[in-house]
Amino acid sequence: MTIRKTIEDGVETFEAEIDGETIQWDRGLSYARHLQTQQLLTSQVPVSDKPDEMLFIIIHQTMELWIKLMLHEADIAMQQIRADQLGKAQKTLDRMATVLRHMIHSWEVLATLSPHDFLTFRGFLRKASGFQSHQYRELEFCLGLKRADLVMIHNDDDQKRLALEAALHAPSLYDELLRLLSRRGFDIPEGHLDRDFSQPYQADEMVEDAWLEIYTNVDKHWDLYSLAEKVTALEYYFQEWRFKHMKTVSRVIGHKPGTGGSSGVTYLVKALELQFFPELWAMRTRMNAPKQGGNYAEDAATNAGEAQPKGCPYD
């Protein structure tokens, strides 16, 4: 096989024919250098000699990478919301939801780890647990779930602690949404717009009313409504990730305590109650059928005397 060598823009460049294709590469930037594959592929370091530990390491590492992307995109989404670029923010939120769906599917790979497989190396993990994932915690803070006491387990690592503290004290995605609603003239309590963001968010009826108005008059508030639906999808998939984690854990260790010291599955079930955007969920219970295209029978009762649509399937 002949390799042709040239200089392009001062960079040594190579070309060869392989299977009828002209393949090129250069010394400027390689796949390995760009993607740091050397570092990436030497970062799987088992603590046991048990073959199933590799799956356990790789599934955690891939999830950590996806969480890293989620954090990156959440930051972009917040910038876009601050700049009132709602179309762009929707696209970013869509990407985040798609990443979550992908992460949800990956639990199926981990589910091939049987209780027996896991027990061959579980003891080697000592107290290491996903509970100590600083990125996961940062993502929770960033979306709106502030729990200051969880920072302390990173006290001996300044870099992680500082990143977590910054996310704890910064406005969350939900705080940015409420500021957006206020800019649009909705009556959001002052104490919600400018508060100590490190404190847990307290749901409020005025905020719920604002979302209800948006969801009741969707045509009038279309951009806010469709943004809210993207945000809702994000929480929906986050919860599904939590659920699949809990179910996979239950399948692998039953009700044993976690390596991190918690009650295990019972702790993970409690986490299913956690919420990022509480009023966006609560408001749904108060919604009524729309005047057009909804529950005609109810419309008939409320709009007695008005002409009813023809051919209603529930007549």
Ligand code: HEM
């Ligand atoms: C066989 C596999 C797994 C088992 C048995 C397991 C078990 C557990 C348990 C029992 C907890 C509760 C804390 C504790 O006491 O340790 C926990 C928390 C956690 N795990 Fe896993 N896990 C597994 C896989 C994963 C994977 C692949 C990830 C992905 C990053 C992950 C991320 C987390 C996170 C973020 C928490 C904290 C959740 C919270 O505080 O709400 N886990 N895990």
